[in-house]
Amino acid sequence: PTEFAQDKFAEVAEANFTVAMIAGGSPEVNKQALDFCEASGIKGLVIDPRIQFTGRRGRISTQTLDGVIEDYSKHPALWGYYLMDEPSAARFNSLGIANRYLLEKDPKHTPFINLFPTYATKQQLGAFSYEQYVDEFCRVVNPKLLSYDHYALMADGSVRGDYFLNLEIIRRQSIKHSVPFNYILLSVPHGPYKDVGEADIRWQAFTALAYGARGLMYFTYTTPNDPAWGYHDAIIDANGKPTAKYEYAKKVNGEIRKLGPTLMRLNTVAVYHTAPVPEGCRLLPPEGLISSITGGEFVVGQFVSDDGARYAMIVNRSLAKTARAKIAFSQAVDVSEVSPISGKCKRALVRDEGGVSVWNADFAAGQGRLVRIDAVNDFPVYGWEDPIRFRPRVMLNPSNQFGNRIHGPNGEELYNEGMNMFVIAQKVQKILQADGRVDAFISRNTQTERTTLGRETQLCRALNCDILYALHSDATGTSDPGGGSWTFYAGEEGKKLADAVQSELIAAMRSTFYPEVKNMGTRTHWYRLWVLWEGGCPGALTEFLFHTNPKEREMLKDPACQDIMAQAAARGILKYLGLEN
Template sequence: MELNNKDSFFPIMAWGTSPGDISVLNEMSECGLTVAGFVSPENLDMVNNAGMRAFVMDSRASGYDFTNIDYDKMADNVTSLVDEVGSHQALMGYYIKDEPNISEFSGLASVSELFQEVSPQKIPYINLYPNYANANQLGTEDYWEYLDYYVNTVNPPIISYDHYALMENEPLREGYFSNLEAIRLASIKYKRPFWNVILSTAHFAYREPTSADIRFQVFTTLAYGGKGISYFTYFAPKSSNCRMAPIDQFGNRTPTWSYIQNVNLSVQMLAPILLNLTSTGVYHIGNVPKGCLTLPGNTLTRAVYGNGDYLLGEFAHINGSNYIMIVNKDFNNSTNFRLELNDPNSQIYRISSYTGNIEGLVDESDWLAPGQGVLLQISPKGI
């Protein structure tokens, strides 16, 4: 299944259900979203008119006890749904399950395999727990066992997971980066892309997101090689202490709407390159979280100079060229940086997040806002 689409479509999703309202869908597209989340089959035409894609949410795909699948009934349901919507150009795939327990993997495999057989260009969408889920939720004490068994059993075309790390009482939940490490490892080991569901709505003890919070979550995901971003949520749930979603409970834009729009448009500018990159290494400079690596000095990058706290991802492009993404991990302060490469015959160019064009760096250095990342191209000198 080819998910690194040649048309530079990068999945940026509003996680949750979306209404059959063309004005709302147009506003989502204006926000830079490319996937309208989960919709009813009859709303696919409106999604298409808004220039997006969507996952169909329908009981024929998701309405099962996955610990006890009636295969014949499920097969009839899947065939019926695919006959109805399978050829629709706005269809991204089929919503199956959110945060499954390991006991459900066998049943999920039956549903997912059948969808991939009869609708091979679409995604049977399943989203995994984060690494802070407890053993009762996961069905095992070990997160890697959960993740590895999932991919081996269900054989999904993508690996999607969520991790909400923006806490009121601390800058970042411990385990955010170790979760990215595990997901990246599975993505590389099993050769399939990963998507990250990130926090855009304050609830429980999660804080109201700032522009830096949004940038941080998106660019750290991209630096680890992520090929899809989902926002939890776009529409504010009308319950509990939920607040500052991009669209509030009265249907109005909040500042968060502009925060995610700015980042989404930047991702779309970078998408033609991002979709063709393979992660070759991820390193932390400054504070190195548990389970992560510091820059060894013998890869593409010899050293990073500056007073900041950085994340650096190295990539190989399908055309043989190399790229680097460097992210400022500080939520409050801008920082500058300068890179030293191991190859003295190479030079560094910046890919503009606003135009997609290649630009030069001044003395191979630049500035980063809090949470901001920049994509850099490494080219032979003189080119």
């Protein structure tokens, strides 16, 4: 709400919302609004200008973050801290720093960042593809909640063709990174977008729930004042009065809150569609437990509960037509529907039609029905779970420092870092590829190719790599030859990667060709190394040994020693990826 009064927050709660976004402009007004939230039995998502990533603003100081935490964290109605809407990938590092700090100091509350939809341009995303954008966000920021908006319903009656593709990508990345997702739906007509009715709100909400959404937000509750977009008649109109959408939202939200205790125990395992199948989606398999649905067009979200039971959210994909569905099963089943009125399960009538179990049910436009499905007999069930397979991608980044050379007394080249580390990178790549469980790339094509840090990290992002591992040898820059091995990192995940590689490398060297090697450990670098921060993924850089040390330089060049070091680095990478066995 834009009016900060107790009755306005009570009005929010009456519409069955559980969180209100608060933008009071100052800590004092925001805290008063949190008091109104508490009195109304809801939570508040605070927008505070001190932590807004707007314009050219880069990082937010820890002192500022500490001040915000001090102002709000102890309030019982706080839900979270709003950081940014629709950032480009260029913002991810700064957002990640703020996100991690807030979670470290105040783990009970959610730093909120909302992402672009699929129809954003590459320039807006700052990424090569939408999937890469979301994946990189999860890797770099490590959010507590993955949120996005997608306004699919157009004023001309059409629906964006990539609506379900967007859900597919968000669900996939939510599963990959083990982070719940939130969907922001359209509730205010503006620009090219539709003046939505109850079926439109229901359709948006229940299709997202079928994909496993854990949160829903509305854009917007109150009507913005922006003539360029022509906003009008949101849930609350420009005069502060409820519109018909208020009752629509109240009804739909109320039903979802009744389903909520069951939904929150469910884990998404598959999503299918009946024909015609939207872009990027999968057809309901005829050999599955739900073998067919006729009488309309449907999306079927399949779930397994925490106690192992099977549930399905079946949604009428039509925005205009009631569907009389005939839902057939591949074996005898009992079906119980979770009531959106009481939240309790009620047995549905399943008929035997020619030896096939069939449930006949009516679905209003956009309606979703949540059912529990129990097989009567102990027969195998096919197609209930549709696991998403993620094949990790590794970027090996051998040093590009061809100027780091050691010459002999007659000017002959004894060592070249850029040339030598490429050889070791090739060995690591060969080992990883032979393992067969990861894709391993090298950031340049040949041993002699010159490239730049910008090109190398851009390639890493373009290939959507899960980790970047840089291979270097060290030098002292003084008469001291130096000696030992260490690995640098950026971020918490980078540290895990660095620790995994460094421990394997030291153990391998000590047990074979270099028992007395000095373990210099893992640490952040005193410079902000571009290659570790800008690859769009966790990064680590190993200085294997010192090429200014004559003994260690010969080890760096020795093929047998190279093999041992490459095997150790590959083991460390696989260990980090959870593929050590």
